Amino acid sequence: MKLLLVLLSFSLSINAHSKITATVVKFKGTVLYNGKQITNTTSLEENGLVEVKAKSYLKLRVTKYNSIMALSANSKVRLTYPKKLERSPFIILDGLMRWTTQGPSSKKGFIRTKTAAMAVRGTDFLVVVSELLGETEIYCFDGKVVFANTKDTKDKITVKVNDWGGIGGRFGEGVGDVVPMTVTQIDHVKGLLK
Numbered sequence: 001m002k003l004l005l006v007l008l009s010f011s012l013s014i015n016a017h018s019k020i021t022a023t024v025v026k027f028k029g030t031v032l033y034n035g036k037q038i039t040n041t042t043s044l045e046e047n048g049l050v051e052v053k054a055k056s057y058l059k060l061r062v063t064k065y066n067s068i069m070a071l072s073a074n075s076k077v078r079l080t081y082p083k084k085l086e087r088s089p090f091i092i093l094d095g096l097m098r099w100t101t102q103g104p105s106s107k108k109g110f111i112r113t114k115t116a117a118m119a120v121r122g123t124d125f126l127v128v129v130s131e132l133l134g135e136t137e138i139y140c141f142d143g144k145v146v147f148a149n150t151k152d153t154k155d156k157i158t159v160k161v162n163d164w165g166g167i168g169g170r171f172g173e174g175v176g177d178v179v180p181m182t183v184t185q186i187d188h189v190k191g192l193l194k
Helices: 002-018 183-190
Strands: 022-028 031-033 048-052 057-062 067-071 075-079 090-101 109-112 116-120 124-130 135-142 145-149 156-159 163-168
Touching: 048 057, 116 124, 116 135, 135 145, 135 183, 145 163, 156 163
Parallel strands: 090 109
Antiparallel strands: 022 057, 031 048, 048 075, 057 067, 067 090, 075 090, 090 124, 109 116, 116 145, 124 135, 135 163, 145 156
């Protein structure tokens, strides 16, 4: 019986570690996780909603992807942990999110919005999501991001360094062409969220 309990405990421990979770690196102001104010020790391991209120900021570490996710004021992220523990739980609902990979990672990062899915590895990019307009914009600062339509995964494009693109709302229902940006334009966008 003791052996069974030890094996069960070990199995639960392995499953807990294979889940893609996020921990707080830094925050300012009012940041809620499932309606409660976060702290420096908060770990996002359950389904729920992260709300970064006005004049606030949140930076999370996603260890599995060796990446940092920064969220601006007035941003919302839904965490939905799927049955397949390896799938990403992060769905950006509204606001600005900057994703920065810190170095080599064995796992490819994956972020979703209502209109787009982004597969990333070794990159730095900014996503702007407008819940009101139903659109997702992407700006790539480093690396490459596969940017796909959530309604049709064959409708996708690779966004490269200094490219900008979008889907939904003013961009239309499909993934359109990406537009190259000047260094001045990209530097301005980089300054929106660090």
